[in-house]
Amino acid sequence: MRWHATVIKRFNQSYPSSACTAQVVTDAGIGYLKALESPEGRHILACEFVGTCLAEWFHLPTFDHTVIEVDAEVIEIPFFDRNNKQVGKASNGPAFITRGEAGDSWSGKAEQLKKLANPHDISRLVVFDTWTLNCDRYCERPLGQEGKPRVNRNNVFLSEEAPSGQFMLKAMDHTHCFTCGGELTTRLRRDDKIKEPRVFGLFPEFRQFLDQDAVQHAVPALQKFNQTVIQEITGRIPDKWEVSAAIRKALDDLVVGRAAFVAETIFAKLWPQADLGFGDVQTDVDSNDATH
Numbered sequence: 351m352r353w354h355a356t357v358i359k360r361f362n363q364s365y366p367s368s369a370c371t372a373q374v375v376t377d378a379g380i381g382y383l384k385a386l387e388s389p390e391g392r393h394i395l396a397c398e399f400v401g402t403c404l405a406e407w408f409h410l411p412t413f414d415h416t417v418i419e420v421d422a423e424v425i426e427i428p429f430f431d432r433n434n435k436q437v438g439k440a441s442n443g444p445a446f447i448t449r450g451e452a453g454d455s456w457s458g459k460a461e462q463l464k465k466l467a468n469p470h471d472i473s474r475l476v477v478f479d480t481w482t483l484n485c486d487r488y489c490e491r492p493l494g495q496e497g498k499p500r501v502n503r504n505n506v507f508l509s510e511e512a513p514s515g516q517f518m519l520k521a522m523d524h525t526h527c528f529t530c531g532g533e534l535t536t537r538l539r540r541d542d543k544i545k546e547p548r549v550f551g552l553f554p555e556f557r558q559f560l561d562q563d564a565v566q567h568a569v570p571a572l573q574k575f576n577q578t579v580i581q582e583i584t585g586r587i588p589d590k591w592e593v594s595a596a597i598r599k600a601l602d603d604l605v606v607g608r609a610a611f612v613a614e615t616i617f618a619k620l621w622p623q624a625d626l627g628f629g630d631v632q633t634d635v636d637s638n639d640a641t642h
Contacts, residue, residue, distance in 0.1 A: 353414035353449045354378055361427050368486075369394055369525050370429035372440070373450070376418070380450035384525070385420050385440035388429055392591045393534045394525040398446050399591075401482055401524025403583045404605070408478055408571065410471060410521040411509075413448035417588060420445045444588040453517065456506035460555050466508075467516040472556050473564035475521055476620070479551025481572065481612045482605070483543070486526035488553045501553070528604065534593055538600040544607035549619050565617055572613035580605045 355376035362373040362380075370388040374381055384395055405412045420427065420440050427440035456462055463472065479487055489500040508517035525531065528538065537543075584598045593601075 353381075353416045353447070355381055355416055355418055355447060355449070358383070358418065358420065358425055358427075361425055364428055364430045366430055366432040366434070368531060369398070369523075370437070372427050372429075374425075374427065374447075376447070378449070381418075381447040382413075382450060383418070383420075383427065383440075383445050383447045385427060385445035386443045386590065387438055387441045389431075389437055390525070390531055391533060393529070393593065394531065395444075395446050396534060396587050396591045396593045397527045397529065398523070398525045399587060400583055400601070400605075401484070401527035402446075402521075404482060404580075405478060405521040405524070407579060407583075408474065408481075408568070410474055410478055411468065411518055412521050413451065413507075415446065415448045417444045418447045419443065443590040448522075451509055451511055453507055453509035453511070453520075455504045456508055458503050458553075458555060460558065462508060462517065463519075463555065463559055465516050466519050467512045468519055469559055470561050470564040471519050472559045473561045474568050475519065476549065476551045476556060476560070477565060477568045477572075477612065477616055478521065480549050480616060480619075481608050482524070482527040482550075483530070483546060483608070484524060484527045484550050485530040486523065487551045488556075489530075489550055490548055492548065503553075506553075528601065534597050534601060536596050536600040538597070539603040539607070543604055545611055546608075547615075547619075549616070552620075560620060562617075562621065565620060569613045569617065572609040575606060575609035577602060577606055 355378035357377045358374050360375040364372045368390050369384040372383045374383050384398055402412055402415055422440055422442050428436050429438045431437045485500055486502050487505045491497045505523045507520045507522045509520050512518035580602045584601055587593050
């Protein structure tokens with residue numbers, strides 16, 4: 351959902367995240383800000399914006415959000431690294447901000463997942479992360495590369511804005527969609543990117559909660575995803591985030607191509623021995639539903 355914060359009134363604190371997220375007070379309450387000039391560059395803002403809009407289109411719960419202007423002459427917003435050393439500060443221009451809400455990051459315990467009001471969204475989140483190449487929740491190393499998986503449970507948020515005694519799983523932090531934190535380029539439309547074979551976001555603890563019905567209902571949505579939807583989203587990327595028309599077109603092609611590829615392959619990857627007959631499953635996302 352759009353959030354109607356329009357003015358940053360006060361800086362509270364910064365966090366040593368890759369995007370140098372800052373907690374600020376706005377005219378609509380507490381917000382978490384990702385602004386220009388963080389060490390990872392401007393394109394992570396575009397990835398965050400596009401990824402969040404895609405999650406909404408995919409009917410995943412997300413934080414309320416908007417794009418807000420930073421006036422660095424009025425309020426200084428410093429960036430800090432993990433050693434509490436200042437590594438810059440926000441500059442003037444559009445920034446991505448989400449509404450603060452009660453809740454906490456997932457601890458990694460399955461017991462918390464059993465309290466979800468939306469357990470089917472565990473499966474849908476895995477499909478989404480695979481679609482968007484989101485390496486920043488759970489990501490196995492590419493085939494042939496040694497090393498442990500990339501694990502970031504901080505990006506699994508359990509919101510308390512849920513029925514009493516339960517949590518709401520929310521899709522958050524999409525700065526590493528599409529490029530795993532790198533710059534967006536015209537090389538996004540490469541065939542090896544579109545057909546990247548790994549499953550993303552599948553924590554070992556998630557596997558017992560995977561739901562075949564949830565995945566079967568997600569697949570037709572991806573099959574109907576098209577250029578009209580993605581162009582409406584990428585067309586709203588602010589100019590100051592420096593995503594050229596050529597790069598937007600490459601990103602559009604990647605997202606549409608990945609949607610078709612994941613729709614065709616995800617069920618067999620999650621259940622290699624299962625019957626692949628989907629039957630007459632109806633999608634719950636319309637191909638032209640681009641409400642954000």
